[in-house]
Amino acid sequence: MGQAARVSYQSVKAKVLQSIRDSTWAPGTIIPGEVELAELFGCARATVNRAMRELAEEGILERKRKAGTLVKLSPTPRAKFDIPVIRDEIEQTGGVYRYALVKRVQSDVPSWLRAKLAMSEGDQALHLQCMHYHNNKPYQFEDRWINLEVVGSAAQIDFKDVGPNEWLLSEVPLTNAEITFAASRATKEIAEFLDSSEGDALFTTERITWIENRAVTFARLFYHLGYRLTTRI
Amino acid sequence: MGQAARVSYQSVKAKVLQSIRDSTWAPGTIIPGEVELAELFGCARATVNRAMRELAEEGILERKRKAGTLVKLSPTPRAKFDIPVIRDEIEQTGGVYRYALVKRVQSDVPSWLRAKLAMSEGDQALHLQCMHYHNNKPYQFEDRWINLEVVGSAAQIDFKDVGPNEWLLSEVPLTNAEITFAASRATKEIAEFLDSSEGDALFTTERITWIENRAVTFARLFYHLGYRLTTRI
DNA sequence: AAGTGGTCTAGACCACGGC
DNA sequence: CCGTGGTCTAGACCACTTA
Incomplete structure (x- = not known):
């Protein structure tokens, strides 16, 4: 196929963040399911899944089976410290x-x-x-x-x-x-x-x-x- | 097939950690590549990949293309703090x-x-x-x-x-x-x-x-x- | 009961970076 | 150059939860 530059999970993350910023998906909103997003972004569901999983890990989204994925009301900053020797x-x-x-x-x-x-x-x-x-x-x-x-x-x-x-x-x-x-x-x-x-x-x-x-x-x-x-x- | 309880990335993580604990792979060791591990554990490479990626994120492993994956000498504790409202x-x-x-x-x-x-x-x-x-x-x-x-x-x-x-x-x-x-x-x-x-x-x-x-x-x-x-x- | 995320697979191509 | 990790895909089944 034409291979129109495959869609990366990074770009999916960016697009989701953008949509939150411009209030397309305000805090509290339940955003579309993975299948729908995959279609929307033109990529595989696994790609969407990785993007959403990382955003959830970063405290931006909250995911629940059956219920869906929602934008957190107060995104919890999650500070990471490396405690080196x-x-x-x-x-x-x-x-x-x-x-x-x-x-x-x-x-x-x-x-x-x-x-x-x-x-x-x-x-x-x-x-x-x-x-x-x-x-x-x-x-x-x-x-x-x-x-x-x-x-x-x-x-x-x-x-x-x-x-x-x-x-x-x-x-x-x-x-x-x-x-x-x-x-x-x-x-x-x-x-x-x-x-x-x-x-x-x-x-x-x-x-x-x-x-x-x-x-x-x-x-x-x-x-x-x-x-x-x-x-x- | 018999579906012999598919191997989860969690169990792969556990097995790798175990091997580090019992000094099979001492700190500094370069461990086998993903393909080899997939064969060893009887799972797909993607599964091994996720396990290894997370272990790297947790500061246990260090990964480099071509060079391979090695067990960190001084695993860096990485403290995470949620900074709530x-x-x-x-x-x-x-x-x-x-x-x-x-x-x-x-x-x-x-x-x-x-x-x-x-x-x-x-x-x-x-x-x-x-x-x-x-x-x-x-x-x-x-x-x-x-x-x-x-x-x-x-x-x-x-x-x-x-x-x-x-x-x-x-x-x-x-x-x-x-x-x-x-x-x-x-x-x-x-x-x-x-x-x-x-x-x-x-x-x-x-x-x-x-x-x-x-x-x-x-x-x-x-x-x-x-x-x-x-x-x- | 049914929908949504969670995970696994098999295969493929890519890109970094030692050699 | 070419091996190793990085990523994407298409498809499948699973498990948790809520309706």
């Missing part, structure tokens, strides 16, 4: 990364952590504190607990040269995680490590990592004063 | 939402904002300050500027009943945005609005919204003390 984050900007171990203590798991990680009384945990530097300026203070009942091999590592996050990544790949963003005031100790002042507002993240329903580690990361996390959507 | 965020948890306008002033755009939003000298802007309450407790203080050169109709709205974010969503749908997360210390004024103390560490987000390369609005959102943003990946 800190070494990569620094080296990708051309900076020099340096790591230092501050503290390393093995002990019974404290009760507050026992609850958080679903551990049992008497279970062993490894408590680490580390500093990460960017061009020799303080970048992040890391306060981490590792569940030795799950990754007992950590007890044999001194963590003097390699950070616990990097080590864990290679040891226990493909974990699930719960990430929390918050703000906290610098304690005197943390302020000293971060060349900051006691009481400064620090951007803070917490992360609990699981492998198949077993908690691997809990980390609190305190960023240097003025750190900002930015993304485009 | 604040009313929805509160009402979905069963809370009662209340909005109040604090300030509304139209003026020339200040120079710091002119640079940020790529506006011109003498352009008009609308400066709004608002409070959002959850069960009548302070939830968020909003400090927003609207570019009247782009959405001039905002000049006619009093924003006494409907918040600027909700109004903008209906007026200018499908915008792009740049979102920033940070921590900041409460000023005396903001602390009073949020029932907090001067100097408290507040979780803060900033957002610049664009429509086709024209800045629509800039907002700084200060959350009440103790607010945390959490997600699972």
